[in-house]
Amino acid sequence: MSGDAATEGLTRRTQNSSRELLAKAFFFGCAALSVATTLSIIGLLVYEAAKFFTITAPLLGIDGPTATLTEFFTGSEWGLQGPNLGVMPLVAVTLMVTFGAGLIAIPLGVATALYLSEYASERARSYLKPALEILAGVPSIIYGIFAVAYITPVLDTLFGVDGLFNVASACIVVGIMILPMVASVSEDAMQAVPDDLRQAGYGMGATKYDVSTGIVVPAAASGIFSSFILALSRAIGETMAVTLAGGSLARSFDPTSLASYLSLFDPDSYLEPGMTMTAAMIQLLTGDVTGGGLAYRSLFAVGLVLFVITLGMNVLSDLIARRYQEEYQ
Amino acid sequence: MSNADERFGRVSRRIGKLFRAVLFASTLAGILTLAVLLVYVANDAFQPLSADPGWHLVFLLTLVVPTVATGWWCYRRSYGTLATGLLGTVMPGIAALYAGGLAALFIDVIPTLVWLSFVIALAVPAGVVVALRRTDRSIPFLAELGAVLGVTAGSLLVVPGLVQGLPTVPADWMVLVLTLGLPEAFLLGRWIEGRWGRRDGWIAGAAILFGSAVGGVLGTATGFGAIPGVALTMFAAVPTALYVTIVLRERPERRIGLLLPAVIVGGALAGELLVGALGLTGPAAWVDWGFLTSTTQSGDPRSVGIYSGIVGTILLMFVVAAIAVPAGVGAAVYLEEYAPDTTFTRIIDVNISNLAGVPSVVYGLLGLGLFVRYAGQPTGTLLVGGATLALLVFPIVIISAREAIRAVPDSARQASYGMGATRWQTVKNVVLPRAFPGILTGTILALSRAIGETAPLLVIGAAQVFGIPDSWTSTIGAMPLQLYVWASTYASPAFYTTVLAAGIVVLLTAMLSMNSIAIYVRNHYEQR
Structure with a gap:
């Protein structure tokens, strides 16, 4: 029986044959690649940014132009010709774009989510949801061209803007881009609210309006909040649309004075051009980027700031969604 | 008494109706804005008003x-x-x-x-x-x-x-x-x-x-x-x-x-x-045969074309698919079929969702540092660009492939194991064939995301002037990159409402054709 060919054929391929192990190793390698990607992003950004700062550069044996941490975080100008290496002017414009985009996307997104989740018929949903997905699918470079070619002229006739570039048009297109994200994540949260709660509300004589605003929205609050953070982090990392729409002229911003923070909310300042962190990275690339000079390293320093902010917001959004999720049985 | 009865039965529906109308208007706001912008683009790209009225009538x-x-x-x-x-x-x-x-x-x-x-x-x-x-x-x-x-x-x-x-x-x-x-x-x-x-x-x-x-x-x-x-x-x-x-x-x-x-x-x-x-x-349309097949790069809107961008995008998509699909599906198979419930598995899990949220420009930095600076590849080549975009869509492919694999019923796996099949045989003969339509849909959608990405290509140093690549190491162009070059180098109203509109039409056509294939595949196999 042990010499039987059929038995041998049946038992030959065991769970530990080299074929099995090779397959498992390949699949494991693919999964590990995702961790390796994250680690290389972090390692690369930290390592290259460390070469940029005066305090860490000597440890890595770099001599050449560097920047102090004070210069980087409190400088009021950005521009490598100086060189003026303050990152806050870039962060300030990024915040303006994020604020403006949120002003558009958050109310519209929550309203959309509420309509889709509570009011829309099944048929209407089947048309509206793919249409919203298209909003998120259009490449950001196209939104950038929309901003310059079609939205800026409208802003010009309404408020009067100089030139092709301004922050307001960037806010509008980024707002449209992140709207589907607010809508879909919020809608998922609203759909997860159990029907019992709604029925209880109706049983108490509440109208649909009362149930939507008084029961569904509070019950889904954690999910709605996490959608805001997720969408705003998308707005912060957005590159091509803000590069084209906002232009590539760095503003001055003094991070040590209170007045400059208030100016972020001044409507007039939205009608002027401004360069975000991402736009600055694109602009830097016109210089010598492979040589490992100051421009190259500042690219990674700005990239690190961007990465830390967006990762922090993603993690925060995840935490809020999990920690404050209402538990229903 | 009768007075109270009347009030109890009557609830004003005005607020409710108004609220519903506001919600509906908000839902349409974004969609309609995009629609209006697209109408403007189409008008600029095709110039329908430049045709004879008789032409339209015919x-x-x-x-x-x-x-x-x-x-x-x-x-x-x-x-x-x-x-x-x-x-x-x-x-x-x-x-x-x-x-x-x-x-x-x-x-x-x-x-x-x-x-x-x-x-x-x-x-x-x-x-x-x-x-x-x-x-x-x-x-x-x-x-x-x-x-x-x-x-x-x-x-x-x-x-x-x-x-x-x-x-x-x-x-x-x-x-x-x-x-x-x-x-x-x-x-x-x-x-x-x-x-x-x-x-x-x-x-x-x-x-x-x-x-x-x-x-x-x-x-x-x-x-x-x-x-x-x-x-x-x-x-x-x-x-x-x-x-x-x-x-x-x-x-x-x-x-x-x-x-x-x-x-x-x-x-x-x-x-x-x-x-x-x-x-x-x-009509004197800007999207015409000359625009699609010209490789000229100049400041004259009438002579430029998008051909080298089209060819570059096609080649890039092949490289991206060749790298990201096997790796992404492999990772999904590991996480769904092999992974033990350990801390490391949970790290991978959290890590993938975070990777999907990393801004695309940071992936460009990764490509620049990893492939150009440390692997010594020249800037902006087909291989570097494709590999960078592959890293970008990698988490998206994993997420969609996992969903497709999760949708395979467990009974099918149990039947396979019951027949004495090993894990790899079950994956190869049962799981992957059943999950294939879902994986295909997810892959096409991931590629249609990659097709519009510009920032990573710019960061890895893709050239502002590019031709048709002839080897792995020649500099690559792409459709969105071409749009960026037109929008930045030749930033003038003459370019914005003419050639750029035509370029948007071409890029969106490519994207929508991919999306419609994905939707068709999904619907076709869902019906079975």
């Missing part, structure tokens, strides 16, 4: 009115009839688009002889694998693997040189018929054999092979070009003919829907003839 009468009437009539018969007609209209269009892209590759990037030599070089190890499978003797797996790898390496070293050194060279169309037409005829023949029987399979296979050869000969004879002739026959005409045959044979109640594409094609031809006869001029 096409309204020959094309639009008959199409709408036929469509309405089909819809009244049944929704399925209209769907058949629409698919019959859209499918050949998209197929022709992709056939055109393929033809562009063979005309400008890959010499057909080089292609033939590599196909033969890879056919040799494929033959060895088949031969090994046919033998009854049991060969240890590692020996088999070693043999196959050895033969592949040897064949890749020797065969291309041999083939390229041949004294007589086959014509372009012969190479394509041999390398693409033959496999297509074989595969479709087999498929039809399974569907309608042996005889039909043979007939179909022979017809496909003969048809693609005829396409080549006709293309050469008419001056249309041998390569486009074969490509259009194989990848547009053959699928269309197959679709028509399937409808006629299997869905006779819907066959009347095929009237719709016939009316559209007939109407367009009739309109074209009438317009020519009446001497009416059409």
Whole structure:
């Protein structure tokens, strides 16, 4: 029986044959690649940014132009010709774009989510949801061209803007881009609210309006909040649309004075051009980027700031969604 | 008492109605804004107002009115009839688009002889694998693997040189018929054999092979070009003919829907003839043949074209798919089928969702640091660009592949294990085939995300002026990159509302064609 060919054929391929192990190793390698990607992003950004700062550069044996941490975080100008290496002017414009985009996307997104989740018929949903997905699918470079070619002229006739570039048009297109994200994540949260709660509300004589605003929205609050953070982090990392729409002229911003923070909310300042962190990275690339000079390293320093902010917001959004999720049985 | 009763029964619906209207308006706000912007783009790209009013009238009468009437009539018969007609209209269009892209590759990037030599070089190890499978003797797996790898390496070293050194060279169309037409005829023949029987399979296979050869000969004879002739026959005409045959044979109640594409094609031809006869001029569209096929880079909007961007994008997508799909599906298989519930698995899990949220420009930095600075690749090449974009879509592919794998019912796995199959056999024979449509949909959607990415390509140092790449290490262009160059280097109203509008139309067409394929695949397999 042990010499039987059929038995041998049946038992030959065991769970530990080299074929099995090779397959498992390949699949494991693919999964590990995702961790390796994250680690290389972090390692690369930290390592290259460390070469940029005066305090860490000597440890890595770099001599050449560097920047102090004070210069980087409190400088009021950005521009490598100086060189003026303050990152806050870039962060300030990024915040303006994020604020403006949120002003558009958050109310519209929550309203959309509420309509889709509570009011829309099944048929209407089947048309509206793919249409919203298209909003998120259009490449950001196209939104950038929309901003310059079609939205800026409208802003010009309404408020009067100089030139092709301004922050307001960037806010509008980024707002449209992140709207589907607010809508879909919020809608998922609203759909997860159990029907019992709604029925209880109706049983108490509440109208649909009362149930939507008084029961569904509070019950889904954690999910709605996490959608805001997720969408705003998308707005912060957005590159091509803000590069084209906002232009590539760095503003001055003094991070040590209170007045400059208030100016972020001044409507007039939205009608002027401004360069975000991402736009600055694109602009830097016109210089010598492979040589490992100051421009190259500042690219990674700005990239690190961007990465830390967006990762922090993603993690925060995840935490809020999990920690404050209402538990229903 | 009666007063209280009245108040109790009456609730004002005004607020509720107003609220509902506000919500609905907000839902439409974003969609309508995009729609208005797209109308502006279309207007700028096609310039419909520059045509004679008579031109519009002619096409309204020959094309639009008959199409709408036929469509309405089909819809009244049944929704399925209209769907058949629409698919019959859209499918050949998209197929022709992709056939055109393929033809562009063979005309400008890959010499057909080089292609033939590599196909033969890879056919040799494929033959060895088949031969090994046919033998009854049991060969240890590692020996088999070693043999196959050895033969592949040897064949890749020797065969291309041999083939390229041949004294007589086959014509372009012969190479394509041999390398693409033959496999297509074989595969479709087999498929039809399974569907309608042996005889039909043979007939179909022979017809496909003969048809693609005829396409080549006709293309050469008419001056249309041998390569486009074969490509259009194989990848547009053959699928269309197959679709028509399937409808006629299997869905006779819907066959009347095929009237719709016939009316559209007939109407367009009739309109074209009438317009020519009446001497009416059409619109001076910015999207025209010259724009699609010109590689000129200059400050003159009328002379520039997007051709090198199109070719670059096609090549990039091949590289991205070749890297991201195996790796992404592999990772998904590991996480769904193999992974033990350990801390490391949870780290991978959290990590993937965070990776999907990393800004695309940071992936560009990763590519710049990893491939350019440390691996010493030149900036902005096809390989570096493709690898960077592959890293970008990697988490997206994993997430969608995991969903597809999770949707495979556990009973199918248990049945496989119950038959004594190992884990790998279960993955290969049960899980992956069942999850394939879902994986395909997710992959296409991921690629349609990659097709519009500009920032990573800019960061890895893609050139601002680019031509058609001729090797792995030549600098690459892409459609969105071309748009960026036009928008930044030639930033002027003359460019924004002319060439850029045309570029947007081309890029969006490519994206929407991919999305519609993905949606079709999903719906088609969901119905089963």
